[in-house]
Amino acid sequence: MSEKIKTHIFLKITKKLKVFLPFFYSKVLKLPKQQMRCLSEFLEIGFHGDLYLKEIAFHCLSQAEQFIETGTNVGSTLHYVLKHFSSLKAYSCEPDKDAYEFALSKVKDFSNVNLFNQFSPDMLYEITKSDSSILEKDTVFWLDAHGYGYQWPLKDEIAFITHNFTRGYIFIDDFQVPELNCFKWDEYENQICSFEFIKTSMNKNLMFSLYYPSYTEKTSEYHPLTGWCLIEFGHPNFNFPATLESKIHKAII
Ligand SMILES: C[S@@+](CC[C@H](N)C(=O)[O-])C[C@H]1O[C@@H](n2cnc3c(N)ncnc32)[C@H](O)[C@@H]1O
Incomplete structure (x- = not known):
């Protein structure tokens, strides 16, 4: 055979x-x-294989100094980002020991990555406490910590980031995209992963822009069309190149 x-x-x-x-x-x-978890399949592509989301994230990553992910799982997105942006400093966390160890084995050859076997609010608090310069660096966040019976940390993450970091691009995965039901979203304890859910956790004095996908084409070979949002803050002249403008929609808040 x-x-x-x-x-x-x-x-x-x-x-x-x-x-x-x-x-x-x-x-x-x-x-x-x-305890009933099976390890996910490791993919050689990040951002669950959505090619438009990948392009948009890469545009932000090309301008950033660091990448902070919450919920590493087996390290697919982390590995992909490190492979393409070798000079970026990266931080990620995963509470499940087996997934964490698998991810660690995948990124062990990169010297600029810090992977933690812990919950995301703890990681955010501890890395910035031990090195406060992290708060001043331009950062792409990939907030993707959810599921497997753990407490959903999204509101704590948003509160910490928007009250402490000076600028960044916050991508939130599994987000409800208004008026585009073709994108799936997550829901925990009857709370939809949406702007409605996080808005009370955001720093009220923060000037930010909120973006959603405007395409409806499924480009991922691995996952259904999955919703996301991008919250950009601290970049007065931020814009997208013409090639991406038709793929993204700026929300009026
Ligand atoms: C969808 S997977 C992450 C996929 C990964 N970000 C990627 O793009 O390749 C979600 C992960 O979040 C982890 N998780 C759940 N709750 C968490 C928490 N409170 N803090 C950190 N990670 C958490 C889960 O164990 C799971 O592995």
Whole structure:
């Protein structure tokens, strides 16, 4: 049997187990959500493979000094960003030990990355306490910490970032895109991941711009069309190149 067929069969079995095992663990063994986790597949592309989102994030990354991600999982986006922006300093955190160790093994050859096995509010607080210059650096944030039975930290992250950092580009994944229901979004404890949900956590004195995707084309081979938003603050002359302008929509708040 060829290597290709063996890999194909292996991936098919893994996919089936991923559906069956969590059901078995929760309904038969009655384990908490964190303990029934199967490691996700590592992808060689970041931002869940959405090519327009990737272009928009790359535009911001090309102007930034550091990348801060919350919720590393197995490190797909972190690895992808490091591969393309080798001079950026990167920080990321993941509370699940197995996912954290897997991600660590993927990024071990990059010297400019700091990966933490902890919750995101703790990471944000600790890295900025030990080095306050982080707060002054232009930063791309990829806020993607959610699920697996952990407490949802998005409001704490937004409050900390908008009250402490001087400028940045905050991308929030799994966000509800107004009037475009083709984008899926997340919901925890009956709270929709949306601007309505986070707006009370934002620094009231902050001047910011809010952007949403305006395309409806699914370009990812791996995931359904997934919503996101971008909150830009601290860049008075920020704009997008003409090639991206038609892919993004600035919200009137
Ligand atoms: C969708 S995955 C992240 C994918 C990754 N950012 C990427 O783009 O490749 C979400 C991850 O957030 C982690 N997570 C959940 N709650 C968290 C918290 N409070 N702090 C940090 N990470 C958290 C989960 O364990 C999970 O691995």
